[in-house]
Every structure is written in C-alpha cells, then in structure tokens.
Amino acid sequence: MAGKPPASDPIQDAPEVTAPEHSAVGLPAIKHALRVSRQQMGVRRTALTLLRVNQKDGFDCPGCAWPEPEHRHAAEFCENGAKAVAEEATLRRVTPEFFAAHPVSDLADRSGYWLGQQGRLTHPVYLPEGADRYEPVSWERAFDIIAEELTALDSPDEAVFYTSGRTSNEAAFLYQLFAREFGTNNLPDCSNMCHESSGSALTETIGIGKGSVLLEDLYKADLIIVAGQNPGTNHPRMLSALEQAKNGGAKIISINPLPEAGLERFKNPQTPRGLAGRGTALTDLFLQVRIGGDQALFRTLNRLILETEGAVDTAFIEEHTHGFEEFAAAARADTDWEATLAATGLTRAEIERALKMVLESRRTIVCWAMGLTQHKHSVPTIQEVVNFLLLRGNIGRPGAGVCPVRGHSNVQGDRTMGIFERPAPAFLDALEKEFGFAPPREHGFDVVRAIRALRDGDAKVFFAMGGNFVSATPDTEVTEAAVRRARLTVHVSTKLNRSHVVTGARALILPTLGRTERDVQAGGEQFVTVEDSMGMVHASRGRLAPASAHLLSEPAIVARLARRVLGEDSATPWEEFEKDYATIRDRIARVIPGFEDFNTKVARPGGFALPHAPRDQRTFPTATGKANFTAAPVEYPHLPEGRLLLQTLRSHDQYNTTIYGLDDRYRGIKNGRRVVLVNPEDARALGVADGSYTDLVSEWKDGTERRAPGFRVVHYPTARGCAAAYYPETNVLVPLDHTADTSNTPASKSLVIRLEPAAPEA
Ligand SMILES: Nc1nc2c(c(=O)[nH]1)N[C@H]1C(S)=C(S)[C@@H](COP(=O)(O)OP(=O)(O)OC[C@H]3O[C@@H](n4cnc5c(=O)[nH]c(N)nc54)[C@H](O)[C@@H]3O)O[C@H]1N2
Ligand SMILES: Nc1nc2c(c(=O)[nH]1)N[C@H]1C(S)=C(S)[C@@H](COP(=O)(O)OP(=O)(O)OC[C@H]3O[C@@H](n4cnc5c(=O)[nH]c(N)nc54)[C@H](O)[C@@H]3O)O[C@H]1N2
Ligand SMILES: [Mo]
Numbered sequence: 001m002a003g004k005p006p007a008s009d010p011i012q013d014a015p016e017v018t019a020p021e022h023s024a025v026g027l028p029a030i031k032h033a034l035r036v037s038r039q040q041m042g043v044r045r046t047a048l049t050l051l052r053v054n055q056k057d058g059f060d061c062p063g064c065a066w067p068e069p070e071h072r073h074a075a076e077f078c079e080n081g082a083k084a085v086a087e088e089a090t091l092r093r094v095t096p097e098f099f100a101a102h103p104v105s106d107l108a109d110r111s112g113y114w115l116g117q118q119g120r121l122t123h124p125v126y127l128p129e130g131a132d133r134y135e136p137v138s139w140e141r142a143f144d145i146i147a148e149e150l151t152a153l154d155s156p157d158e159a160v161f162y163t164s165g166r167t168s169n170e171a172a173f174l175y176q177l178f179a180r181e182f183g184t185n186n187l188p189d190c191s192n193m194c195h196e197s198s199g200s201a202l203t204e205t206i207g208i209g210k211g212s213v214l215l216e217d218l219y220k221a222d223l224i225i226v227a228g229q230n231p232g233t234n235h236p237r238m239l240s241a242l243e244q245a246k247n248g249g250a251k252i253i254s255i256n257p258l259p260e261a262g263l264e265r266f267k268n269p270q271t272p273r274g275l276a277g278r279g280t281a282l283t284d285l286f287l288q289v290r291i292g293g294d295q296a297l298f299r300t301l302n303r304l305i306l307e308t309e310g311a312v313d314t315a316f317i318e319e320h321t322h323g324f325e326e327f328a329a330a331a332r333a334d335t336d337w338e339a340t341l342a343a344t345g346l347t348r349a350e351i352e353r354a355l356k357m358v359l360e361s362r363r364t365i366v367c368w369a370m371g372l373t374q375h376k377h378s379v380p381t382i383q384e385v386v387n388f389l390l391l392r393g394n395i396g397r398p399g400a401g402v403c404p405v406r407g408h409s410n411v412q413g414d415r416t417m418g419i420f421e422r423p424a425p426a427f428l429d430a431l432e433k434e435f436g437f438a439p440p441r442e443h444g445f446d447v448v449r450a451i452r453a454l455r456d457g458d459a460k461v462f463f464a465m466g467g468n469f470v471s472a473t474p475d476t477e478v479t480e481a482a483v484r485r486a487r488l489t490v491h492v493s494t495k496l497n498r499s500h501v502v503t504g505a506r507a508l509i510l511p512t513l514g515r516t517e518r519d520v521q522a523g524g525e526q527f528v529t530v531e532d533s534m535g536m537v538h539a540s541r542g543r544l545a546p547a548s549a550h551l552l553s554e555p556a557i558v559a560r561l562a563r564r565v566l567g568e569d570s571a572t573p574w575e576e577f578e579k580d581y582a583t584i585r586d587r588i589a590r591v592i593p594g595f596e597d598f599n600t601k602v603a604r605p606g607g608f609a610l611p612h613a614p615r616d617q618r619t620f621p622t623a624t625g626k627a628n629f630t631a632a633p634v635e636y637p638h639l640p641e642g643r644l645l646l647q648t649l650r651s652h653d654q655y656n657t658t659i660y661g662l663d664d665r666y667r668g669i670k671n672g673r674r675v676v677l678v679n680p681e682d683a684r685a686l687g688v689a690d691g692s693y694t695d696l697v698s699e700w701k702d703g704t705e706r707r708a709p710g711f712r713v714v715h716y717p718t719a720r721g722c723a724a725a726y727y728p729e730t731n732v733l734v735p736l737d738h739t740a741d742t743s744n745t746p747a748s749k750s751l752v753i754r755l756e757p758a759a760p761e762a
Pocket of ligand 2: 163164165166193194195370374407408465466467468469472473492493494496497512514515648649650655656657658727728731734748
C-alpha cells in the first residue's frame with residue numbers, strides 16, 4: 001500500500017500526543033540540539049563544529065537561508081541548525097560493504113528516516129542494468145558511464161539537470177554552464193516547489209524576484225506581518241530578529257491556520273530572561289486564517305485602506321507605480337463581507353483590528369513562506385500583498401518592504417547563478433559573450449514538467465545535484481514510476497536517500513563534500529560562496545576533515561564531468577576552475593550584474609549586498625518601468641460537504657525529506673509522524689475521535705483519488721475546515737497537475753481530502 005511504513009523497517013511510528021506548547025526555544029532547544037549532535041558526532045566534534053557555524057571565518061549553516069546578524073554571538077546557531085550540521089558531520093558511514101549487504105530491493109523497503117540514519121556516503125557506487133546491488137566504481141568509470149548515456153541521446157533536451165538549494169554559487173555556476181554547453185535549459189530546481197510563486201509575483205510587480213528588506217529593516221519596522229510561515233521550526237534565528245524588532249517598538253501580526261508556538265512567545269537562549277524567564281511575547285494579533293484565504297484577506301484590507309481618508313500614499317503612487325486605477329476599481333467593487341468571512345474564516349472585528357494596526361504603522365514589512373506559495377492562486381495572493389505594501393508606499397524605504405523568507409541555505413544564490421529553466425535573454429547573452437558558445441534559447445523543464453517528460457519517455461537521463469527528487473516532488477507513485485523509466489539516474493549526494501533506491505535502468509551515486517568539510521584542490525584550500533534570503537553574499541569555509549578520502553567537491557565533479565562529456569568541443573578552462581575557485585568567481589564577476597570585483601568583495605568579513613533597485617533607488621525594472629499594481633479576481637478553495645482542506649508541512653524534527661527524529665515538540669507530537677491534525681469541531685462533525693486511525697484520501701477534479709493510509713487523528717486547534725499532516729509522507733496525495741497558476745509550483749498546501757476511518761480492530 002502506498003505510503004505505509006515498510007514492514008521490514010525497524011523504525012516504528014507510534015505517535016503519542018500531548019497539548020501543544022505556547023513558546024519556543026529556551027533551554028530545552030539547547031539540550032535537544034546537544035543531544036542530537038553528540039549522538040551523531042561525539043563531544044569533541046560537536047564543540048568544534050557548533051562554534052564554527054555562521055562565524056565570519058566559518059561555514060554557512062546548511063540549515064536555512066536566514067541572514068547572519070552583524071554582531072554575532074559566540075554560538076550563532078539554533079537547535080535546527082545544529083541538527084542540520086550533525087546530520088552532515090555525523091561519524092556514521094555508508095561504505096561499499098553496506099551496499100554489498102543491502103540489495104536495492106531491500107533498501108527500497110526502508111523508511112527515509114532509516115536511510116538517512118545510516119551515515120555519510122564514502123565511495124562512488126554504480127548499479128549496472130539488471131543488478132540489485134550498488135558496487136564501487138572509480139570516478140573515471142562513473143564519468144564514462146554518464147558520458148555514454150548523454151552522448152547516446154537524440155537531443156540534449158532528453159537530459160534533466162536538477163539542483164537542490166544547498167549547492168554553492170561556484171558549483172551552481174559551473175553546473176548551469178555545463179548543461180548549457182551540452183545544449184539544454186532543463187535545469188529544474190527545488191525552488192520550483194518552493195518560492196517560485198514569490199519570484200513570479202515579484203518579478204512582474206516590482207521587477208526583481210527577491211525580497212526588498214535587509215535585516216536592519218526589520219529592526220526599524222513599526223509592523224511586521226508574518227504570513228504562512230513557521231519560523232520557530234524552520235527559521236529559528238528569525239525569532240531573535242523579531243524579538244529585537246519588538247524591543248524597538250514593532251508590532252507583529254501572524255496569519256496562519258495554526259497557532260505556531262514560535263510566533264507566540266520566544267525564549268531567547270542568548271539572554272537570561274529567555275533562559276530562565278517567560279521570554280518575549282511576539283504576536284500582537286493572531287489571524288487564524290483558513291487555508292488559501294490570504295488573497296481575500298489582503299484584498300479586503302486593501303479595500304478598507306482605500307476607503308480610509310488620507311491612508312493612501314498618493315505621492316508615491318503617482319511617481320512610482322502603474323495600474324493603480326484599475327486595481328482600486330477592482331478592490332472597491334469587492335464589498336462582499338460574507339465572501340471575505342467565508343474565505344478567511346475570520347470575523348469582521350478581527351479584520352478591523354488588523355486594519356487599525358496597519359493604519360497606525362508608517363513602516364510595514366510582510367514576511368511569508370510556504371503557506372503563501374503552495375496554492376493554486378499563490379501568484380495573485382502574493383501580488384495582493386504587493387498591492388497592500390504599494391498602497392502606503394511601503395517598498396523602497398527603510399523599515400518597509402517584501403520579505404519572502406527562503407528555505408535552502410543557497411536557493412536564492414543558485415537562481416542568481418543561472419539555475420533556471422527559463423533564463424533571461426540578457427543572462428544568456430552574457431554567457432555567450434564570456435564563453436564563446438551559443439547557449440540554447442528555448443525554455444527547459446521545471447520540476448513538474450521534468451516528471452511528465454520522464455513519465456512520457458521524453459527525458460532519459462536524470463542528474464541531480466543534491467536533493468531527494470522522488471520524495472520532495474508531488475504524486476509519489478507517478479513520480480517514482482516516471483524516474484524508473486529513465487536510462488540513467490545520477491545523484492551527487494552526501495547522504496543516502498530514497499532517490500538512490502528508486503532508479504533508472506542504470507544508476508550512480510556520487511558522494512560529495514559537505515559545507516562543514518575542508519575543500520583542498522590542486523590550487524590549495526578553497527572556499528565557496530552563498531547568498532542568503534536578503535541578497536547578502538558571503539564566503540563559507542569548511543573545517544572538518546572530509547567524511548572519506550574518496551569524495552570530490554561539487555565544483556570538481558562538474559568540471560570533470562564537463563571535460564569528459566564536452567571534450568574538445570568546449571573552450572572553457574574546466575581544469576583551471578577545478579584547481580582554483582577564484583577563477584570561477586572571476587567569470588561570475590563578468591557575467592552576473594552585482595558581482596563586479598567578486599573576489600575582492602567577498603574577502604571582506606561578512607561579505608557584501610547585491611544591488612536591488614527597488615530597495616536601493618526606488619526604481620522598478622519592470623516592463624512599465626514602474627511598480628505594477630495588479631487586479632486579479634479573488635479566489636479561494638471551495639470545500640465540498642464533509643471534506644477537509646489538507647496542508648502538508650514540516651515537523652520540528654525534519655529538514656525537508658531528511659528526518660532527524662519522530663518528534664514535533666512544539667505541537668505536542670512524540671514518536672510518530674503519521675498524524676493528521678483536525679479541528680475538534682470538524683472531527684466531531686465527521687465522527688473521528690482523537691486517537692483513532694484514518695486513511696487520507698485526496699480527491700482531484702478529474703475524478704482520480706489518492707490514498708495515504710493509517711494516520712492517527714489528533715484534535716488540534718487549526719482553523720475550521722482545515723487539516724495538516726507532514727510532508728513527504730503525504731506527497732502521494734498531491735496530484736501532479738495540481739499546481740499554482742503561472743509559477744507551476746505544486747499546490748501542496750491545499751488538498752481536498754476526506755477521512756476514511758479504519759474499521760475498529762477486532
Ligand atoms: N528545521 C527546518 N528548517 C527548514 C526546513 C525544514 O524542513 N526544517 N525547510 C527549509 C525550506 S526548503 C523551506 S522552503 C522553509 C519552509 O518554511 P515554512 O514555510 O515555515 O514551512 P512549512 O512547514 O511548510 O510551514 C508552512 C506554514 O504556513 C502555514 N500555512 C499553511 N497554509 C497556509 C495558508 O493558506 N495561509 C497561511 N497564512 N498560512 C498557511 C502553516 O500552518 C505553517 O505554519 O524552511 C526551511 N528551513
Ligand atoms: N508536500 C510537500 N512537498 C514539498 C514541500 C512541502 O511543503 N510539501 N516543500 C517543497 C520545498 S519548499 C522544497 S525546497 C523541496 C525540497 O526538495 P530537495 O531539496 O530535493 O530535498 P531535500 O530533502 O532538501 O534534500 C535532501 C538531500 O540532499 C542531499 N544533500 C544534503 N547536503 C548536501 C550537499 O551539501 N551536497 C549535495 N550534493 N547533496 C546534499 C542529501 O543526500 C539529502 O538526502 O521539497 C518540496 N516538496
Ligand atoms: Mo524550500
């Protein structure tokens with residue numbers, strides 16, 4: 001049965017439930033971090049690594065993309081950053097003996113958690129066609145195999161080159177260069193499933209797909225709205241920034257179907273009050289929105305602002321924006337309170353309280369993450385947030401702006417380096433000029449299109465620079481079957497995961513260095529660079545000895561692969577790039593705006609900020625040359641009788657598909673992941689008791705159904721009509737075609753489901 005914990009897996013899911021917590025971090029977070037770290041790394045290594053995270057001469061935390069503050073604490077880490085580091089710096093190893101002992105058919109029966117717990121990959125390994133065991137292979141032979149399959153393709157567009165957002169700028173730049181010299185723009189990345197909706201919405205409206213605030217802007221804001229984000233778990237260092245903002249007088253509105261503990265109260269482990277006292281209350285107003293109701297909420301706030309005398313920044317609108325009249329007419333016409341209340345699940349009084357705070361604020365920032373980006377109508381939702389900020393001139397001045405909070409630690413940088421299936425013509429022109437080849441101009445596959453191409457036999461080689469493609473993507477059964485049709489699957493990875501055991505006819509696993517490890521090349525010790533969520537670029541240097549002597553760095557893997565595949569056809573100095581990454585940065589400096597003098601600028605402690613026209617000059621490089629208001633119709637999910645709207649989200653003990661443990665401490669869940677959180681009144685109406693077991697069945701508009709069996713029902717204070725369960729166990733439920741308009745991001749936060757309670761056991 002789909003999604004069921006494999007019978008042979010020794011790790012058993014047996015959820016125990018207590019009441020959710022109302023504050024985050026504090027001493028328990030430190031204790032938990034140290035316990036996980038010591039289990040994986042031992043005492044000495046724990047001290048060595050945790051003191052180096054996010055220091056100016058250390059490595060960038062592989063956890064999230066939240067920026068580093070100017071004044072760093074001796075231990076600038078958080079519980080989940082520590083877990084991310086421990087996961088990589090673990091002393092456990094997956095060796096060729098491991099693969100000899102475990103056939104692929106056996107590994108395919110294990111949970112993702114078990115696979116990840118086995119440790120770091122030590123050798124390149126190869127699964128020949130028809131074989132059931134990976135065997136050790138030399139790097140030369142591995143590159144030969146890839147070259148064989150790539151050169152046998154009818155067209156370069158039959159190859160797909162996926163990237164997960166941990167890849168450094170240097171590796172990403174080489175990787176896209178290789179793909180394009182080979183002849184394809186098939187460069188899907190995790191961003192397609194993540195903040196693509198933000199990029200699409202912002203590029204059209206403000207002319208650049210990135211956030212417009214820096215860390216110091218948060219400290220200057222009067223009002224910070226956090227919508228669709230759970231920073232207590234996913235960006236814990238953001239809580240310190242929110243605390244500092246509150247100390248400076250800011251107010252916070254949280255918009256979320258769930259009351260998330262981290263947004264309620266923060267116990268800062270760096271302060272005595274945080275460690276011993278009650279900590280700081282963060283949220284001033286909690287709007288418990290229904291899933292998918294944010295566009296309606298912001299549209300109504302916008303209408304109310306328009307109706308308030310003197311609330312609109314007319315000077316800004318006249319000078320800097322386009323499309324105001326059309327937008328204002330649409331917003332003024334949306335006077336149906338009943339529809340707003342149905343879409344949002346809020347009361348009129350709550351919305352009016354929010355309006356009051358909005359009108360009292362001269363500097364407003366809106367932060368958001370997956371709660372806004374993974375819906376069918378995500379792009380218009382984020383554009384409504386932009387309308388909201390433009391109305392009061394809240395873009396392009398201190399203490400105000402848009403703040404999409406990115407996920408993977410270098411996902412924003414990878415996009416800047418050209419990891420994109422729809423590259424801008426100016427970027428391709430610059431590549432062409434610098435490297436003297438004609439890059440392909442046709443758009444490539446994003447994640448969803450890549451899966452369709454594999455399914456339909458239009459793509460035959462799948463290469464992944466990190467990540468866990470089959471677990472992170474939607475429609476698990478469809479995707480796994482699609483990947484199995486490939487001629488060859490290749491994964492550059494640090495740790496074992498499910499994508500290594502759901503393979504094409506032939507498969508390779510290429511083990512690579514992690515962030516924490518020393519990277520020594522012929523030209524001496526190297527460092528790499530990354531870009532955080534706020535467009536700050538800085539260096540990252542690993543200090544630990546590599547997990548094995550057989551690892552290659554990501555830039556070295558790409559450079560060697562390119563030499564082997566492209567041979568004499570390429571005039572690019574791949575060998576030089578591998579020897580000395582500064583030579584890669586020299587090229588980045590000549591191709592990508594904002595990176596002039598890259599090597600000099602990155603030597604500065606703390607790095608440098610990339611230019612951002614709306615933030616820096618209040619200019620908007622859009623088609624109209626102004627910031628664009630938009631006037632999309634308001635949408636929200638309509639639920640058939642007896643159904644729930646399911647969002648798929650992260651527990652406190654996971655990093656995307658990497659499971660650290662089976663607890664979700666703040667939500668009161670222990671020792672299990674197959675839980676579904678349901679509002680108690682909905683549960684009563686549906687007749688499902690707390691503690692009972694149910695299947696989740698998703699219903700798609702084409703009449704197909706998808707099932708995830710065996711979830712424990714947890715009565716939980718989520719918004720009415722809404723439910724929540726963890727990803728990736730629930731990815732089986734997400735139809736491949738259920739994506740956001742324009743961005744094509746899987747709509748994994750809004751699935752119509754019904755519960756099918758299990759028959760009581762005899
Ligand atoms: N420890 C840890 N850190 C991580 C990650 C991790 O897995 N573990 N993942 C990284 C990555 S790649 C990313 S993208 C980020 C993800 O960071 P988040 O976006 O915080 O991650 P999710 O768990 O998906 O949480 C989504 C939040 O949105 C809310 N939500 C769901 N639907 C709606 C809606 O319709 N409207 C509103 N207003 N809210 C909604 C949910 O209740 C939840 O609080 O975190 C990054 N950091
Ligand atoms: N249902 C549902 N699906 C979702 C989401 C959701 O909220 N709900 N969120 C989506 C989002 S926001 C994202 S970003 C994607 C994540 O999609 P991915 O980025 O593909 O997935 P991860 O789980 O982050 O990848 C983990 C793997 O990366 C490898 N790895 C770790 N460190 C390194 C390294 O330094 N180098 C290399 N080469 N490999 C490394 C390890 O082998 C590890 O197993 O999932 C998406 N899928
Ligand atoms: Mo993400």
